[in-house]
Amino acid sequence: MTTPELPPPTLRLKVDRAALASNWRALDRLSGGAAAGAAVKADAYGLGVASVVPTLLDAGARQFFVAHWSEVAAVLAAGAAPNQLAVLHGVNTPADAAYARETGVRPVINSLRQAQLWHEAGGDHCHLMIDTGMNRLGLPPGDIGDPAIAALDIDIVMSHLASAEDETDQSAQQLALFESARSGVAARRASLANSAGIALGSAYHFDLTRPGLALYGGVPCDALASELTQVAFPQAMVMQIRSVPTDGLVGYNATFRAPHPMRTATLSLGYADGILRCWGEGGALSHEGRTLKIIGRVSMDMIVVDSTDAPDLAEGDFCDLPYNLVAAAQSTGLSQYELLTLLGNRFAR
Numbered sequence: 270m271t272t273p274e275l276p277p278p279t280l281r282l283k284v285d286r287a288a289l290a291s292n293w294r295a296l297d298r299l300s301g302g303a304a305a306g307a308a309v310k311a312d313a314y315g316l317g318v319a320s321v322v323p324t325l326l327d328a329g330a331r332q333f334f335v336a337h338w339s340e341v342a343a344v345l346a347a348g349a350a351p352n353q354l355a356v357l358h359g360v361n362t363p364a365d366a367a368y369a370r371e372t373g374v375r376p377v378i379n380s381l382r383q384a385q386l387w388h389e390a391g392g393d394h395c396h397l398m399i400d401t402g403m404n405r406l407g408l409p410p411g412d413i414g415d416p417a418i419a420a421l422d423i424d425i426v427m428s429h430l431a432s433a434e435d436e437t438d439q440s441a442q443q444l445a446l447f448e449s450a451r452s453g454v455a456a457r458r459a460s461l462a463n464s465a466g467i468a469l470g471s472a473y474h475f476d477l478t479r480p481g482l483a484l485y486g487g488v489p490c491d492a493l494a495s496e497l498t499q500v501a502f503p504q505a506m507v508m509q510i511r512s513v514p515t516d517g518l519v520g521y522n523a524t525f526r527a528p529h530p531m532r533t534a535t536l537s538l539g540y541a542d543g544i545l546r547c548w549g550e551g552g553a554l555s556h557e558g559r560t561l562k563i564i565g566r567v568s569m570d571m572i573v574v575d576s577t578d579a580p581d582l583a584e585g586d587f588c589d590l591p592y593n594l595v596a597a598a599q600s601t602g603l604s605q606y607e608l609l610t611l612l613g614n615r616f617a618r
């Protein structure tokens with residue numbers, strides 16, 4: 270039996286590839302003499318590696334980062350070469366190391382134990398993450414002199430900034446620690462800056478920068494705002510138009526009572542798609558420039574909006590969820606990172 274072709278989706282995520290390419294080029298230019306790579310972990314922050322990776326390759330990106338080995342196959346299938354791809358979580362088991370060897374994808378070594386696992390697997394090229402004060406994942410600077418580190422064949426020595434988007438002296442402290450730590454490591458390239466780190470200036474750029482959020486239209490700091498454009502545009506279909514009388518109740522737990530006769534539209538998206546209940550408090554969609562306020566609770570698969578002022582809105586029409594990440598973060602209380610990575614796999618990308 271052949272699988273029937275899927276009907277057109279009622280939930281879409283438009284990914285503006287031109288905007289994505291333009292964001293990468295802007296970040297590459299702002300990285301000065303350094304090349305910009307790309308963090309494509311978590312399915313390219315929810316936008317889909319299948320379209321994001323080829324677009325970034327076309328734009329000129331040559332170094333990609335994911336977090337898990339489970340993310341590797343899709344990035345390779347999208348066109349990245351194994352030696353252009355790094356796994357940030359490194360090798361946590363012998364099976365990780367074996368998989369790295371088989372695929373040729375490079376682990377980021379984060380500890381003496383990981384270095385040992387890599388050696389035991391006959392490891393060759395790898396990267397090294399040094400912890401410079403975030404105390405999350407990475408080699409403590411005190412371990413740099415260990416023979417297991419000296420024996421690694423390191424391409425990129427890197428560290429990660431904890432607060433690059435904040436006005437704080439932590440970044441300068443991390444920079445100083447990174448400078449001194451990397452002098453004890455033989456590596457071909459060095460890398461420190463994430464998206465916001467790029468805006469901290471040339472001292473932070475080294476050979477390679479690692480933007481993620483900003484590629485996808487997130488704005489981590491004001492200095493980057495004018496350089497970046499929105500990439501992700503969620504849209505959902507109107508499945509039903511209803512007339513709700515005065516005092517009609519909408520949605521779970523009857524949190525909304527109609528103050529007057531209303532026209533409402535029921536849309537095909539919900540919290541299972543990443544549009545969490547926090548969108549319900551003051552959130553809205555839009556259709557042809559008209560605002561459609563969310564009323565009642567966001568359900569798992571549905572959202573009801575007030576379409577009284579859009580009388581021509583019809584079943585089958587698509588509405589836009591405003592996804593200006595700065596504004597959406599403000600109104601939902603979610604971070605821009607969460608807003609992107611929450612977008613679920615029912616969106617047709």
Ligand SMILES: *Cc1c(COP(=O)(O)O)cnc(C)c1O
Pocket residue numbers: 308310357429462463464465479480481482483
């Ligand atoms: C996620 C990640 C990045 C990208 O950070 P953004 O803030 O999204 O630019 C860079 N480096 C490492 C190690 C990361 O984990």
